[in-house]
Amino acid sequence: MEGRDETPRLLVNGALGRLAKWLRILGFDTEEARLKSPPEPGARILITKNRALFEGYSGHAVLVRHDLFRDQVRQVAKELGLSADPKMLFTRCTLCNLTLERVARDDAAGQVPEYVWLTSKEFNRCPKCGRMYWKGTHGARVLDELEEMGII
Numbered sequence: 001m002e003g004r005d006e007t008p009r010l011l012v013n014g015a016l017g018r019l020a021k022w023l024r025i026l027g028f029d030t031e032e033a034r035l036k037s038p039p040e041p042g043a044r045i046l047i048t049k050n051r052a053l054f055e056g057y058s059g060h061a062v063l064v065r066h067d068l069f070r071d072q073v074r075q076v077a078k079e080l081g082l083s084a085d086p087k088m089l090f091t092r093c094t095l096c097n098l099t100l101e102r103v104a105r106d107d108a109a110g111q112v113p114e115y116v117w118l119t120s121k122e123f124n125r126c127p128k129c130g131r132m133y134w135k136g137t138h139g140a141r142v143l144d145e146l147e148e149m150g151i152i
Ligand SMILES: [Zn+2]
Pocket: 093, 094, 095, 096, 097, 098, 126, 127, 128, 129, 130, 131
């Protein structure tokens, strides 16, 4: 088993896209899959609503019991002991799951709306899809939401 202090790596199965997106916002390495049978036990924790997969998986798994994504995030965070670490928040592309790369302010010019460039100091980019992220992209709203979920 992995040590408790290691950041868990996650594998979200099925139609749980919003849950996966929120786990990435929190900074967790979260892959998505559409599994028909239990995967080989690996380093990832399986997160699924499918009871057969959950019961058939010999590794660490979470059976999602809720339909609403807020309840799902809350349940997974609680069962896995995840919390919002400011150092991890907004470090990962919510679509591709890759760690964002810092972009120099000059290089960000023209890649983000002008008011954003003028008012922001830090810019990050997904190395795969090229999406730009900056502090405040959805910062305040996301933090409110996480507070609502009881994760902050
Ligand atoms: Zn991306």
